[in-house]
Amino acid sequence: MKPETTTRKIVIEQDKRFSQSSLWRIQRDYFDREGINAWVNSVPFYITSNPFIAKTYARIVLAFLHDWINLHPEARQAPFYIMEIGTGSGRFSYYFVKTLNEMLKASDIRDVRVIHVMSDFTRSNMRYWETHHAIAPLVEQGLIDFALYDLDAERPITLIKSGTHLDAATLTNPLTVFGNYIFDTCLNDMFAIRDGKLFELYVSLAAEESNMKGNWPAEMEKVDVSYQAHKVGDTLYNDPQIDPILTEYRSNLKETIFMFPTGAFKALRFLNKIANNRLLMLSTDKGYCALPSQEGAGQPPIYFHGSFFSAMVNFHAIGRFLENGGGDSFLQTPRRGIKTAAFSAGFRLRDLPQTLLELNDRVEGFSPADYFALHRRMSDSFGECTLDIIASHLELSGWDPHIFLKIAGRVTKLAPEADRDTVSFLCDNMEKIAANFYDMPKTQCVLFEIAVFFHTLKKYDQAVRYYEMAEPFITEKFGLHYNLALCLHYQKRNEAALTQFRQAVALDETSKEAAEWVTFLEQNPEGTRAPSDAEPTEKNR
Numbered sequence: 001m002k003p004e005t006t007t008r009k010i011v012i013e014q015d016k017r018f019s020q021s022s023l024w025r026i027q028r029d030y031f032d033r034e035g036i037n038a039w040v041n042s043v044p045f046y047i048t049s050n051p052f053i054a055k056t057y058a059r060i061v062l063a064f065l066h067d068w069i070n071l072h073p074e075a076r077q078a079p080f081y082i083m084e085i086g087t088g089s090g091r092f093s094y095y096f097v098k099t100l101n102e103m104l105k106a107s108d109i110r111d112v113r114v115i116h117v118m119s120d121f122t123r124s125n126m127r128y129w130e131t132h133h134a135i136a137p138l139v140e141q142g143l144i145d146f147a148l149y150d151l152d153a154e155r156p157i158t159l160i161k162s163g164t165h166l167d168a169a170t171l172t173n174p175l176t177v178f179g180n181y182i183f184d185t186c187l188n189d190m191f192a193i194r195d196g197k198l199f200e201l202y203v204s205l206a207a208e209e210s211n212m213k214g215n216w217p218a219e220m221e222k223v224d225v226s227y228q229a230h231k232v233g234d235t236l237y238n239d240p241q242i243d244p245i246l247t248e249y250r251s252n253l254k255e256t257i258f259m260f261p262t263g264a265f266k267a268l269r270f271l272n273k274i275a276n277n278r279l280l281m282l283s284t285d286k287g288y289c290a291l292p293s294q295e296g297a298g299q300p301p302i303y304f305h306g307s308f309f310s311a312m313v314n315f316h317a318i319g320r321f322l323e324n325g326g327g328d329s330f331l332q333t334p335r336r337g338i339k340t341a342a343f344s345a346g347f348r349l350r351d352l353p354q355t356l357l358e359l360n361d362r363v364e365g366f367s368p369a370d371y372f373a374l375h376r377r378m379s380d381s382f383g384e385c386t387l388d389i390i391a392s393h394l395e396l397s398g399w400d401p402h403i404f405l406k407i408a409g410r411v412t413k414l415a416p417e418a419d420r421d422t423v424s425f426l427c428d429n430m431e432k433i434a435a436n437f438y439d440m441p442k443t444q445c446v447l448f449e450i451a452v453f454f455h456t457l458k459k460y461d462q463a464v465r466y467y468e469m470a471e472p473f474i475t476e477k478f479g480l481h482y483n484l485a486l487c488l489h490y491q492k493r494n495e496a497a498l499t500q501f502r503q504a505v506a507l508d509e510t511s512k513e514a515a516e517w518v519t520f521l522e523q524n525p526e527g528t529r530a531p532s533d534a535e536p537t538e539k540n541r
């Protein structure tokens, strides 16, 4: 039997208002320290960083631009700014900016200038975007700028590239804000309702000494979190936009615990002020859109993962906060999964007919949450899907590289035997998958997989083009040189093929196939091998 060890409990903090808890500091430290690695290691992000959700947002923004310009024709003379807060990896930004600009170019408001500001509180993310192959050209074209912006601090916002101050003087048009998967990372308070009475929940934290790294716990999941209820009145904040929300919750809920997004209130008030009280916001997150959905929660809706936590965002309260200030909200009716919501300050969404149409169709209708639910089910059954079903799903996804990477093996297996129409549908759209390529650490290069697809179909011109495009993104290059060499050989470019085979051999001297090819081409500079030898290698896939 192991001897029982008793480790001392260290009290980290006691009876603190939730928004003042050091939990938030641990959370901030995590994103600051990890930068782009947060997404590589543990923070899920596909759900808010795919071409489908980007297209949803682009459609809504395009409709909003039309509505606004119809109501205020002079608005088209000045730029519209979109500020993405807590941007993270930048993959969503890329898909959004690309899609919106394609749509704008094809519209009757193609002269309108839209500047997308990617912002985050940490410089480490910004450093990543600055040199990113997909972002840098859009910065060059003036479509994207960057800003350091911390939701928990009211500091002036200066755009890094143009030097423009985003303030009441420059924002002559409404400011559009995107906040995806962010409002649980900025300050919240917490309340409970018991027997119709309102309590504020304060928090205490303790950890075993062995889990402490300096002053902070190493593993959040092992921290003891306890809550202390303090009876409070519903004029706690002495704020006409905020206190009525507490009254509404106390009057309508019987027994529950809920998050109260005071950080979001503060940030929106600040952003609305610099935007001259004209704000549109789109947000997607795990959260609550309706009051009744928040009834009966026995536990605080926060979840600890390794070194950070996530929480349910109270979209309903954010909506009420803006409505109490004369704004509006469009909250998706409850369904499982993430929620998308639209908010406005200074104008009503229901006065914007095209915007409302898109919101009804793409938020209340088939939404990013519905797409994700369907996608998850499809992902489990790709192995049973025929090629035409896979192609339809790729089309629905907006030709998403993330999906193509999951199924590239099956696509290349099925394609040579599939019907001509499906194959040409796929071939015609490979360019769209390539255009959606957004490189991130430790993700495979989709350009290589597209090359293998064309290679398998013996379409060597396209295969060569994509192998060459993939080259800068691939670290293990044996497969690249070997496959490229094969395609060059079947294009009757033996000299170039020999160079590539030699590079493959230099990388892997044990490869018998590569060595045989070198010998063959050295001995037969004009020779051609049988088409059956053209199979791409599986190595490095």
Ligand SMILES: C[S@@+](CC[C@H](N)C(=O)[O-])C[C@H]1O[C@@H](n2cnc3c(N)ncnc32)[C@H](O)[C@@H]1O
Binding pocket: 028, 031, 032, 043, 044, 045, 048, 049, 085, 086, 087, 088, 089, 092, 119, 120, 121, 122, 125, 149, 150, 151, 152, 179, 180, 181, 182, 185, 186
């Ligand atoms: C969960 S990630 C979401 C990233 C991205 N929006 C997405 O949907 O994948 C939260 C992001 O917010 C940033 N962040 C955390 N606290 C912040 C704050 N107080 N102000 C601004 N950004 C913050 C983090 O650096 C991180 O990039």
